[in-house]
Amino acid sequence: MSAAQAGSPGATVLPRAARVFGDGPLSRACALIHTLLTVEGMLLLTLAPSMLGLLFLGADPANLPLAALCLVPLGPSLSAALYALHHRSRELTELRPARVCLRGLRLNSCAALRIWVPLLAWLTVIAYGLTHFAATGLPGWWAVLLGVIGVGVLLWGAHALVLTALFTFRTIDTARLAGYFLLRHGRATLGAASLLVLVTAATLWWTEALPLLLAPVLLLSLLHTSRPMIAETQEDFTA
Template identity: 70%
Template sequence: MSAPAHPASATATSTTPFGAGPLSRAAALVHTLLTVEALLLLAASPGLAALFLVGPDPSHLPLAALCLLPLGPALSAAVYALHHRDRDLTDLHPARAYRRGWRLNAGPALRIWAPLLAWLTVIAFTLTHFAATGLPAWWALLLAGVGAGSLLWGAHALVLVSLFTFRTRDTARLAVHFLFRHGRATLAVASLLILTAALTALLTEALPALLAAPLLLSLLHGDRTVIAETERDFTA
């Protein structure tokens, strides 16, 4: 008579490699955010330090815009580093990714950022001195709407210039295209801008700068359809 089959004495168990579990991924994300935030503030620190010395007088708006010029390339490098971040805790190089993003994108980002900053400065200066213009009140609403639309366009353009290599005019056109084509992405950007404005108005002007990395990560998440379509339809 044949002997009965015995159950396996041991079962194979799958183990998660170190650095690939949920806690490790969370730690990797926190490390990346802190590193990128520190490098962003360091890159933009000359302009931000001067900005706090300028003061809130509306007549200083052109000078404030000059102080904000270094912020554009710093934001672009941060977007690049966050998009190319490593999920593995054992293989993190956020500083290297940030430096590469700065090297690749500083010039292109500035060619988008400087005209946008100049245009927003003209709008803000006009609104803060609106009584002296003699224009009807509805012009103020129109200018505010144009300024808000410009900020939304600028957010899409920041993502595009940080992750793709296009001519400046092509980046500008694509940002306009996505502004209207992907309403959900534009709505997500609008929500972030409203949150940033609320943090600035209710708490302190420094808070959005201190939370720039998580805000930019949220921007990337909101613009994921824009990124996917650009990769699919506008790159080789």
């Protein structure tokens, strides 16, 4: 028997690596589910007055300006949810998603509103024009053009909200970066477009409440497809 095996004074005994509670795949999955459910609860809580207002308004196109006013809190809420999902903990013992979401709401609300309010105004004008298009007497290709502009505004808005949630830039710089990344990172733009199609289909074929219920999963997917954009922003546009 060797000296190491016999436990002689010169032997080095290496301790066996112990598994830490909360670092297994099942624990990480539970942490993710807990974070998603908490973010969903925070979204429902912050958007409850808006949803109540939309229920009272109904689906009359004449109410579009009032509906847009009800949706003003949606921008800061989405920004806070993106912040919480990006900074989520992978360990069960370090889960504080509600606190992180509130921090994101406090840090990003003003910046998100400066992006979201003009975006919402543009979308309201486009939606109002499309719903009353027959009364304008314009050729049909104008409706197609308005639809294309609306999709472009939504994709730009998705990039802008991600940048607003994760970085601190001037509003004009955020707007420019969002426009730059529309063509710079086609994968991120395509991912946002796919989510837009999914949300539209869920709203038209099932219920408008379904995208809200799936919002944390959709936002997590948006963060995943936006990783190249986030990485380039960190490397090239932050100190």
